[in-house]
Amino acid sequence: MRDVAIIGVGCTEFGELWDKSFRELFVEAGVSAIEDANVQGGKIDALYVGNMSGGRFIEQEHLGALIADYSGLASLNVPSTRVEAACASGGLALRQGILAVASGYHDIVVAGGAEKMTDVGVETTTDALAAAADREWEGIMGATFPGLYAMIARLHMHKYGTTQEQLAAVAVKNHHNGTMNPKAQFQNEISIETVTNSLMVADPLRVFDCSPITDGASAVVIAPAEIAKKYCDTPVYVKASAQASGTISLHDRPDITTLDATVAAANWAYKMAKLKPKDISFAEVHDCFTIAEICAIEDLGFVKKGEGGPATESGMTALGGKVPINPSGGLKACGHPVGATGVKQAVEITLQLRGEAGKRQINGAKIGLTHNVGGSGGTAVVHIFGREK
Amino acid sequence: MSVPRFWRRLKNLYNLIGTHCEKCGRFFYPPRNMCPKCRRNGIVSPFKFKGSGVVVTYTIVHTSAKDYSKLTPYILAIIKLDEGPSLTSQVICDHSQICIGMRVRSAFRKLGEESDKGMIYYGTKFVPMEEKA
Numbered sequence A: 001m002r003d004v005a006i007i008g009v010g011c012t013e014f015g016e017l018w019d020k021s022f023r024e025l026f027v028e029a030g031v032s033a034i035e036d037a038n039v040q041g042g043k044i045d046a047l048y049v050g051n052m053s054g055g056r057f058i059e060q061e062h063l064g065a066l067i068a069d070y071s072g073l074a075s076l077n078v079p080s081t082r083v084e085a086a087c088a089s090g091g092l093a094l095r096q097g098i099l100a101v102a103s104g105y106h107d108i109v110v111a112g113g114a115e116k117m118t119d120v121g122v123e124t125t126t127d128a129l130a131a132a133a134d135r136e137w138e139g140i141m142g143a144t145f146p147g148l149y150a151m152i153a154r155l156h157m158h159k160y161g162t163t164q165e166q167l168a169a170v171a172v173k174n175h176h177n178g179t180m181n182p183k184a185q186f187q188n189e190i191s192i193e194t195v196t197n198s199l200m201v202a203d204p205l206r207v208f209d210c211s212p213i214t215d216g217a218s219a220v221v222i223a224p225a226e227i228a229k230k231y232c233d234t235p236v237y238v239k240a241s242a243q244a245s246g247t248i249s250l251h252d253r254p255d256i257t258t259l260d261a262t263v264a265a266a267n268w269a270y271k272m273a274k275l276k277p278k279d280i281s282f283a284e285v286h287d288c289f290t291i292a293e294i295c296a297i298e299d300l301g302f303v304k305k306g307e308g309g310p311a312t313e314s315g316m317t318a319l320g321g322k323v324p325i326n327p328s329g330g331l332k333a334c335g336h337p338v339g340a341t342g343v344k345q346a347v348e349i350t351l352q353l354r355g356e357a358g359k360r361q362i363n364g365a366k367i368g369l370t371h372n373v374g375g376s377g378g379t380a381v382v383h384i385f386g387r388e389k
Numbered sequence B: 001m002s003v004p005r006f007w008r009r010l011k012n013l014y015n016l017i018g019t020h021c022e023k024c025g026r027f028f029y030p031p032r033n034m035c036p037k038c039r040r041n042g043i044v045s046p047f048k049f050k051g052s053g054v055v056v057t058y059t060i061v062h063t064s065a066k067d068y069s070k071l072t073p074y075i076l077a078i079i080k081l082d083e084g085p086s087l088t089s090q091v092i093c094d095h096s097q098i099c100i101g102m103r104v105r106s107a108f109r110k111l112g113e114e115s116d117k118g119m120i121y122y123g124t125k126f127v128p129m130e131e132k133a
């Protein structure tokens, strides 16, 4: 296996982009990534496209070919593959790209993700997202995606004394970080009261505990580490890429407040990178709901199980804290175009490690981690990146 | 959900019939045709659950998909059956009454409907143990 580096990144703005189509979004992100890497189109050996639900959101399948075509790469017959793992589709597309380069099968690969969620009404979106859970045994009983995470939150509060205010603190922090990210869907500050007074979606989760419905795309260019410096002065090295599965139904999980897939993927990633949780400078984690970030920092080993709420409240995960979590604003403030999110996390890590993150820059950041989850934990993808090999 | 897809599971949904692995003794609801522990060595056969259990966790859903919008707000819960497995269902009771650890038992109820003229789904929901179904 070869060492692998990210040599270019690109991202569209995230938001309700009614005047842009799926293909336009992907091409915009892809082009800015290859311009950033200073790579010519003819050099690209393969494309990986992360997407959750094109069939429902834009009634279009065969997205690999669509993207190859509209990127001008079909005339060169560049192989293009769509990758799906619900909200972890992007992280998985990134991983497929990394595996392809590491194996020696391909040299220059573009891995991206995109989702166009606002072309359909909110009820269709809710139903499409519910497909990330078990349709026949959760969906039919009236389980919604917020409903499943609400049941995680309820039990976390019961077992560990986690409070509404601690959940809200996640949203307040991520909105604050989002004010410094020009690509974020929400760039406004909110208060604890904004969250705790907002409309109830699934008790105890309110609207401001949930990530929004978003359009957006992101892409990275991956190359073998030994040639990375030919393209880029500051390549970001992939120190670990890990993926794990967990039960698709929440009710089958041994501990409903622990995402086993996250724990397994994180353990493998730490082992691969020869690192421990304390070595991680900062992380982009999957905060599709406020409770999800609290579970993530516990399952990734940054705090002990049950201590995610108090840790967030204390500022440990804020910019300038011991382990800044979601400096980009996370899914909560940036928005969550489901197929794009996992790649966008890697874009943020790359910008931070290169020192190009602007006002939200973390000083001296050396090691960054991404954590992308599909469904209520059926899939988890963890990557670790570093400034040095 | 399509009619055949729903119809296929009627016997399980209506009567709380899951499966049991005779090799390792584990019970499954929803039913599995392969034991995840014994895999191909397992001996899996149908099993009718008593229908009593305990609430592991719950939420009150205020915003739902269209098929369930007439029922909102409703209590969605994970229930651990006394025989071992856990399932997702709704609990019918006063919203101030629901709590973690509450004893419940199964009851045959309407689950939802596709539209005014569409299919109506029936299946198992849960009610507090003391009450009559």
Ligand SMILES: [Zn+2]
Residues within 6 Å of the ligand: B021, B022, B023, B024, B025, B026, B035, B036, B037, B038, B039, B042, B043
């Ligand atoms: Zn067995």
